[in-house]
Amino acid sequence: MKMCLECSKELSKDEIGINKKMLGKNTKEFLCIDCLSRFLNTDTEILQEKIIQFKEEGCTLF
Numbered sequence: 001m002k003m004c005l006e007c008s009k010e011l012s013k014d015e016i017g018i019n020k021k022m023l024g025k026n027t028k029e030f031l032c033i034d035c036l037s038r039f040l041n042t043d044t045e046i047l048q049e050k051i052i053q054f055k056e057e058g059c060t061l062f
């Protein structure tokens with residue numbers, strides 16, 4: 001199980017997927033959705049929407 005680099009929270013498959021999508025496929029460092037939204041200077045709601053959007057597109061990372 002992967003954990004958030006910042007707060008050590010356990011990460012869901014969706015969170016790992018959005019990290020790969022936003023930070024690049026080969027990223028080895030993962031952030032939970034809260035820390036990722038802070039890192040990217042955006043809202044968690046926007047990231048949640050992106051996860052849904054990527055799933056609908058049938059992205060293989062999810």
Ligand SMILES: [Zn+2]
Pocket residue numbers: 004005006007008009031032033034035036
């Ligand atoms: Zn975190």
